[in-house]
Amino acid sequence: MNLRTAAGSARRPLSLVLLAALSPLGALAQAPAETQAAPAAQPGLAAAPAPGTLHTVTLQEALALAVKQGPDVAAARAQSAVAAVGLRRAWTAWQPEVTLSGQFVHTSAPATLDLGGFVQLVGGVFQLMPVNPGLVPPPVTISAENSRYATAQISQPLFTPAGVFLIGPAKAGAEAAELGALEAREQVLLAVARTYLGLQGISEMMDAAREAEQVALQRERESKAQLEAGMTVEAALLRAQAETAQARVQLAQLSGQYAQLQAMLGALVGEPVQPAPLETPAARWEIPSDAQSPWEDTFAVRAAAKAVKANEGKVTYDRFSWLPSVAAIAKGNYNSNTGFTGRTTSYDLILAASMPLYDRGQRYAALREDEARLAQAQAQYESARARSRASWVAAKANLEASQAALAQAEAQAQLAARVQQQVAAAYKAGVATSLELSDADTRRFLAASAAAQARATLEIRRVELAGAAGRIAASLEQEPQAAR
Known part of the structure; x- marks a missing residue:
């Protein structure tokens, strides 16, 4: 899964740009944003949830909920637990085997x-x-008409190739599975963070759309008044009404995207939640420097390295599986027929050894198979290293580009706001046309929406950079310590 996407252009329809920034994880997670009152409910417009109906959480709290009760994280932990059983199974090569058996025999021909x-x-x-x-x-009596037999046996391995060579690979495999679960947790947390921040961006864009609707309604009222006074033509009123409709369409589209992300965020964290207000302090991400080679310390790379070690151990076992196995056996017997010994109970102490000379070629076939798996694991390890480094470089470049884009978007938003005020004053003075006023209103809405999208994108790029280093969960764990 590609976890990095290029920043969208601020001049595109902004709702689509935000979705493009969230698309790689849009199928995994989305979340509810802080709701704000609309001037009036429009037909077909999804109503935002009333304040207090959802649990409002900060980004850190949403991430903590995903770790604690998120179904995707729970599934990754369960898979890791299944793989960890392999280590216990490997230790059974040194554990004793105890059996107890009994029989009751009735014969028609006693001896x-x-x-x-x-x-x-x-x-x-x-x-x-x-x-x-x-x-x-x-x-x-050799065999009575009714006979009873019982045997108790304990077998303790003294030497076995499986016990010598397979415990290490099993331990490495369990560690690889645990690291894989931690990598899956990182990806889920990245999905939660991107969705949470995306929802905050959509919430801010909805504020801009509501403001645009209010301005369009005001322009519509002014055009009606001027038309009644004979100071303008119907084209100005129609233009104002079209702008009102356009603002409501934008608001409806954003509301639909918000509802989708909200449902997905609830699926990720395990319960319906909504983001905290935008003025809430941003999360602090632990981002190492390039000198530390953080891409080498990601869970994916470490898991791939452990997989190589596990496969190397299996190849070593295949090469030495011809060694003999030695076991000490103690066996107790009961026979209701005393026979020539005159006793019903006896015991045997046995020292057994076995060496496979030829097992129909299965050992050689297993060796070739494990050698191929080792080559595959080594290739996957190199691929994981390369992809991890590429993700780090891309995330860092995207962050720098987002910082520049945010500075530009905020400057354009401030300029568009000043231009709108100037054009509005000129329009009231009769030196600007309604078309110029409409253009200024549209530019301010686009600039404000672009700035909101740029702020959300910048926060997403920051969490992506932390995710490229595998530090999202670590940052979450260090947050309470910093608070203390």
Whole structure:
């Protein structure tokens, strides 16, 4: 996802310019702005929420809500938790295995060894009598009609290639997943900040549109009065009415964009909220210098580096998986048939070793597969570094351009306001036409809207620069400390 966009021209329709600045994350997040009273509800115009109906939050509070209860952040954390289970699974290679089994067997052919009957049979054939019948043992039951068996076994690995070589890769994989979740959190916070600031910009543009509507209504009333007095023609009244309609159309468009962003911001932070007033102090972002190479410290680059380390460990395991596995086994047995031992219980102590000689080529296939994955991870790591640096350079350039654009837009807004006052005074004195007055009103509205959009864009570029360094969440965590 490309998180940087070029600043739009201040001379375009300003509502479209603002959407262009927000478009990369418009599908992820949007938010409600401080509402202000309109002069009159127009048909088809979405009404702004009344003050107090929504929870008003600052930008820092909106970001904190997204971290705490945002569904996208929760999903990233859950994915990281799933990957962390792989480390616990790797440690199972050293953990013992304990099993307990039991059986009850009923047979229709019980087996018994009767040596006394055998001696009598031999003696009867050869007509011999046993010299000492007491030495003949009693019958021995090999398998009774109903038999019970039980076995308890514990197996403790003493050496296993998986336990030696796979714990490190599993740990690196879990760390990569955690860093990936933190990167996803950064992207969500960037979306929240862009949407929040965009809403504040739209709110200020709506103020300019309302002021333009008020001015157009005033011009309309003046044209009506002059027309009734015979001092002007109907063209002036029609022009004033067209300007009123145009201002209401702009206000309706901005209101629709506001409602869309408001719904998306609520989806990001987990509850309906609206931005604080524009005069609220701006957030302080932790922005490092170029000398620190901040693009190397982003969560995406660090996660890619951990992925390379994990894949290197898997390749090492594949190369040494031929080593033998050694285990100590203790087994206890119960047999309801005493047999020749005369005992129903016994135990066995076993030292077992196994070495794979040839496993149908599966080890070699796994080695080739993991080597390919290692090459892929290395390429992704280099790509992540390059993209992170490019994002940092672009964000810094966009910030500098936005600062220059804001200075120009504010100067133009001040100039347009003075020109409007001068033309209005000249019109009242009869030395300016209604067309010149209409042009001055339009230019002031465009300049005021451009300045509002430029201010919102500048704040967005600042948070983008912090996001390019992976410092949005860090700035949020340091804000309470700075307050103390």
